[in-house]
Amino acid sequence: MQRLITIYFSDHVLQKHYGYAVDDSKIRLIGIYAIGIKMTFLDYPIGSKVNLPDYIVKSMSIISLNNVENNMCFWACLALMKGARKDRYTKLMKQLFSENYNCYNNNYSGFYYMNKLDEVEKRTDYAINIVNFQENGEIQYIGKSDYNDIKTPQYLNLYQNHFSYITNFYKLGKIFTCSKCRYKARKPNEINKHMCIKETVDYLEKYSTLWEKSRNTVVELNDYYEFDVDFKYDYIVTYDLEAIQLKTNIETESGKLKFVTRHVPVSCSVASNIPGYEEAICIISENPEELCRNIVEYFDKLQKAASYLMFDKYKEMLPQLNKKDGNKLENYICSLPTVSFNSSFYDVGLLNNNGLMHEIYKRHQKPFIIKDGNRYKVIKTKQFIFLDQMSYLAAGTSLSSFIKAYDQERCTAVRLSGQGMNRSMKQASGSSWVSGPARHYLVINQ
Numbered sequence: 001m002q003r004l005i006t007i008y009f010s011d012h013v014l015q016k017h018y019g020y021a022v023d024d025s026k027i028r029l030i031g032i033y034a035i036g037i038k039m040t041f042l043d044y045p046i047g048s049k050v051n052l053p054d055y056i057v058k059s060m061s062i063i064s065l066n067n068v069e070n071n072m073c074f075w076a077c078l079a080l081m082k083g084a085r086k087d088r089y090t091k092l093m094k095q096l097f098s099e100n101y102n103c104y105n106n107n108y109s110g111f112y113y114m115n116k117l118d119e120v121e122k123r124t125d126y127a128i129n130i131v132n133f134q135e136n137g138e139i140q141y142i143g144k145s146d147y148n149d150i151k152t153p154q155y156l157n158l159y160q161n162h163f164s165y166i167t168n169f170y171k172l173g174k175i176f177t178c179s180k181c182r183y184k185a186r187k188p189n190e191i192n193k194h195m196c197i198k199e200t201v202d203y204l205e206k207y208s209t210l211w212e213k214s215r216n217t218v219v220e221l222n223d224y225y226e227f228d229v230d231f232k233y234d235y236i237v238t239y240d241l242e243a244i245q246l247k248t249n250i251e252t253e254s255g256k257l258k259f260v261t262r263h264v265p266v267s268c269s270v271a272s273n274i275p276g277y278e279e280a281i282c283i284i285s286e287n288p289e290e291l292c293r294n295i296v297e298y299f300d301k302l303q304k305a306a307s308y309l310m311f312d313k314y315k316e317m318l319p320q321l322n323k324k325d326g327n328k329l330e331n332y333i334c335s336l337p338t339v340s341f342n343s344s345f346y347d348v349g350l351l352n353n354n355g356l357m358h359e360i361y362k363r364h365q366k367p368f369i370i371k372d373g374n375r376y377k378v379i380k381t382k383q384f385i386f387l388d389q390m391s392y393l394a395a396g397t398s399l400s401s402f403i404k405a406y407d408q409e410r411c412t413a414v415r416l417s418g419q420g421m422n423r424s425m426k427q428a429s430g431s432s433w434v435s436g437p438a439r440h441y442l443v444i445n446q
Contacts, residue, residue: 045110047071048161055135056164061172062133062157063165072097073163074111074156080165081126081154110161113143127151130158131166139173217332221317221325229317235306237272237299237338241265241347264288265350268295274305288354295351296359303336303383335385341399344375344388352376 048071057064063086068076072093079092098104100120111117113130121128127145134140142158145151155166166172176185218231243263250259265288271280283298285291310333311318318326340347348356360367364381371377379386393402 045071045112046158046161046163047073047108047110050160050162052159052162052164053135056133056157056159059133059172061166061168063167065164066162068093070106070108071110072108074113075100077156077163077165078120078124080167081124111163117143118146121145121147121151125151126154129153129155130163131155132159133157133166133172137174138177139169139175140177217328218314221321221329224325225317225320227317229314233332233337234310234313235272235274235336237270237274237302237336239268239270239295239338239340239347241340241350242267242269243350263350265291265354267291270295270298270302272302272306274302275309277302277305292351292354292356293359296356299336299338299384303334306336307334331382334382335380336383337387338384339387339389341389341402343386344372344377344390348376348379348386348388349374 049066049068052064052066056062057066063080065073065076069090075093075097076089078096079089080086082092082096084092094104097108117128117130127147127150129141129145129148130143132140132142145153153169155169157164157166176187176190177183216231218229221227222229222231243265245261246264248259248262250262251257266286267282267284268291269280269282272278281298283291283294285294314329314333318329321329360379360381363383368380369376369378376386377388377391389402390397
């Protein structure tokens, strides 16, 4: 190491490679007089006897396993998941170890969870999450399972080089934190839905340039390849949510703010002009997360039908494009416009609290998002583009005035009366209030 530092960090090398970065001629790079190197081991075996702190050993929601033999704390945790008692898990632990490695090793170094955990999860009925429980009650996620939606979530506490089994995850922590982006949540379900995205970095252009609006993809290709094809996207989907207002009693951490009610989505009306799906439907569910999942799955069906018809529309144009332009046109064809009225303020935010972004990131890891505070103005993925009709209207336009202006021969307004649904919602929820008059107006451009 000393020899490498001498070679690569000599004054001559530094001046040659980094001297050009100094713009001011009065400043000259002389050398580096100290250097610190931080090494992070990403793949190392977990399993050793460590002195666990009292807040872990004495916790009523953690089985510490501080006396487990032969560095087999992970397999002891797996045995406890399968129902073994905390004082009689050794036999099942050895059995699970032998089934995995086809032998028993008295010199076992530990479990390589970075490479082996996914293989173990595929053979079990559990989604294994690895967290770090801290003395102040904060729980930091180290590894989040990809199977939380389809398998029973289980949680292991990692302290230094030792796994402990968490028996009651919901009662253990006060706040839950993502280790990658430091996102914090009050409930485990919220952190399970959270998907880390790389934060954007602000930068300033060296020279100012004029902004030009990008042209429509099909119009641009028509001019370049001398085609004459209609550029309009022929199909559109509209939706509207209905919610009930339930009583609650949630205080913020500071104790200065208390929420006494919350909005819970109960139904969604969806209409489109896609052939075969022209009849408006109403999706209802008592579970808000299930409702969100059903809505997006129905959008999947509409997107497949619309993209099939749009591919047929541009079938003569696609074969004559190069690969880059062909991909650009395919992205345009596959992105179905999904529009709602005032969705950035209410509908998308309501769905986002119940798993919308989780469903979006499952389908596209890097969606294009435009936000204004907490409002999602645009969400564009490979399959959808969620738009708010309010972004294209004059300020202060209400839904009733919008329908009145466009409910003429050019448009058809689909009015779903919700009076009967309104009464049933009140009886089912015990609430005396339902968002709006429970009537959905969906305007579809013919």
